[in-house]
Amino acid sequence: MIRYDAVEFEPPAPVADLEVSNPATHAGEKGKAKIDTGADISVIPEAWAAKLRLLPAGVFEVSSFEGRVTETPIYYVNVSMNGFRFELLRMISSQRTNALLGRDILNRLNVTLEGKTLTIRVSDP
Amino acid sequence: MKATKDAAFRFLARKRDWVLTSDVARAVGVSRVTIVQHLKELLGQGLVERRRIGRAGMWRMKQSGSAESSAVLTLRSNETTRQLYAERDAYLRMRTKLLADPRYAGKFVSVLRAEVVDADSDERELVRRVYGKYGYVVVYVEKVQEEKRIPEIPSPERTR
Numbered sequence: 001m002i003r004y005d006a007v008e009f010e011p012p013a014p015v016a017d018l019e020v021s022n023p024a025t026h027a028g029e030k031g032k033a034k035i036d037t038g039a040d041i042s043v044i045p046e047a048w049a050a051k052l053r054l055l056p057a058g059v060f061e062v063s064s065f066e067g068r069v070t071e072t073p074i075y076y077v078n079v080s081m082n083g084f085r086f087e088l089l090r091m092i093s094s095q096r097t098n099a100l101l102g103r104d105i106l107n108r109l110n111v112t113l114e115g116k117t118l119t120i121r122v123s124d125p
Numbered sequence: 126m127k128a129t130k131d132a133a134f135r136f137l138a139r140k141r142d143w144v145l146t147s148d149v150a151r152a153v154g155v156s157r158v159t160i161v162q163h164l165k166e167l168l169g170q171g172l173v174e175r176r177r178i179g180r181a182g183m184w185r186m187k188q189s190g191s192a193e194s195s196a197v198l199t200l201r202s203n204e205t206t207r208q209l210y211a212e213r214d215a216y217l218r219m220r221t222k223l224l225a226d227p228r229y230a231g232k233f234v235s236v237l238r239a240e241v242v243d244a245d246s247d248e249r250e251l252v253r254r255v256y257g258k259y260g261y262v263v264v265y266v267e268k269v270q271e272e273k274r275i276p277e278i279p280s281p282e283r284t285r
Contacts, residue, residue: 010283022261023256023261024256024260024261025261036278036280038277038278038279038280039277039278039279039280040276040277040278041276041278043278055205055261055262055263056205056206056209056263057209057252057263057264057265057266058209058213058265058266058267059209059210059213060276061141061273061275062275062276062277062278063275063276063277063278063279064277064278064279065278065279065280065281069275073206073209074266076249076252076256076266087249087253088249088252088253089249090248100278100280102278
């Protein structure tokens, strides 16, 4: 069981432990990632991409909540979310300081949000 | 005349991607010379963008706000991103042919050194093979499809 993050987010937000690694060097970066069921694709901070020396493998146009469309690079990375591992998933980067877990990753698992107790459960049935 | 210009704009709005001048002309049903006149008017009105790839002209509907994130602007300044956009330009030049080729239509393709080096309906398998064969290099991966969907990351956040 994982607690919502009530320090960084107001109201408290469900977060997971995320590790993203370079598929060639296996250098990794760890941090908290906000679970965002509204996001079509997962996002890492630009700083992670730079530190891991990720090489772009495409360009995505993405739409923000106000409908603004921007271009951003795509990276293929290895991902570990609360111990569940996935290879060569597509992620984009942005100027965020934390990562976002979108439905492209969340839909591979069972994620239960228990808002009353501010906890989440993650499982792979 | 206005109908032709409107048709060109609607076509670009539907495509949501860079399109060759000749493809716009074909879609609208006029000559290349005629469509360029209309596209230049749309350009002057700030409704479309133009870029050149060699001798070919490409057009797309102008993106709202900044067309490029800071990530791309930063990346564009280095060699890695120059390579990425060179591969992307190569893909865009080949796109019409790839769409018509059953070996590639509907599949993910990887473009390296301006050539399609592999294709697969499984994106991750394709990337695994490409990195395995060519090493960890800048490659352009794209699904060959008519319409392009723009992913949403719509959640607004409060700053603390």
